[in-house]
Amino acid sequence: MIDEPVLLTDLTDGVLTLTLNRPERRNAITRQMWTLLRDRLRDVEPGHDVRAVVLTGAGGAFSSGADLTATTGMDEFPDPNEEIRSVNDTVKLLHDLPVPTIAKVRGVAAGAGWNLALGCDFVVATPESRFCQIFARRALSVDTGGSWLLPRLVGLQQAKRLTMLADMIGADEAHDLGLVTWLRPDTEIDGFVAALAARLAAGPPVALAQTKSLIHYGIDRTLGEALAGEAAAQAVNLSAPDVLEAFAAFAEKRDPVYRRTPVAER
Template identity: 40%
Template structure:
């Protein structure tokens, strides 16, 4: 399946989604935002997909909003529509997908592009990548859940400074701060992403989805609420076929063959 602005390839249980407007550093217009949402829905509905990779074609991961669109009298959808129909649904889809989403950050991730990256479950960056909360540099505020995830990932003080000053952060610094999982060399980038995606695709998908839901809920739950939710989900996980296979493989001293069921 492909779209002019979004490319989707499914192979070996992995869906690779590529933002495909390299001539404008994969900045979002309405077409690409809506196409990305539909592509996530396709991945959610396809049981053969057990892990998702989100990356960008060309030199950049995503430069955020296409400013030509918002400054065009004919094309500008307005900020209310851009947020409520473009970015907010993208963030919610990433977080609500019951499958792991890897952010494969191949180049600069700026503005909404940076925050879409941070919403992914596991973020691996090319050593050439960088992250910038570019909003304040043009008189805006971080959207796409930047004010939600960034302080939780790196702490209030550092997040506040990055959001206000618009400093560019290297991939190495992003890893040091805990903003991303890790960065790797350009030579290792594609191989690392492929290996990680295949590993996730062969793990117990239901359990991974539950882990994701538990982490989402931990953002607002009390300790008592989180413990109760853990109990509920652990009981459900213990009834899965993958749990039975995992225990059998452990006892038999062999590699488990998880089916995601």
């Protein structure tokens, strides 16, 4: 019997789908999975074949979080600095990815699994999905970017409530808090995400990459710094052929078709 890979990859029409594939463990993330995900994300550059990324889980769950089953006693815990380095590299790569990212969530998204979803640009979930910052239940503090993401998404008090109490919340509450972008029935979520990913993949890759970066880091800048960053980004856009294609398409009353060429070649 051949074991299934723990991370499934599919690249179709510019959309890279990454599927956490341990359904028997509700896609609990192992060290190997962190490494595979990190290595795959490293290959993604704007303007290449990958124009959008979908992150999801197999078997009706997104991810129950990091897999802690291998450590049953304190003496068996690995070097935390070594462990967290690989995890943090993966989280940072996902957050900084220069293409749009979508988390497609069915079932549970807990702990590191939920924070991976929150690290995506958009979260699409089913009404049956459930979410939990489970760390405190394991005598752990929040990690995988949750301490940075949650206050920015929901404010300080709600971030403290979610992490310190570690309550499981439903999809409706997550949506009301701004932690889910869209809710779609289970029978519709695949088609909705496919259409969304296709729309993003058809967009101008350089402009989308710069817009994403400006929004991510503008929150920590002054208005003057944000304006300077926007001006620098527009200078890059205006030197790329994407702008000529957009203007031509507008004049010709057609949809633009952006070339899949690396930024360095422009």
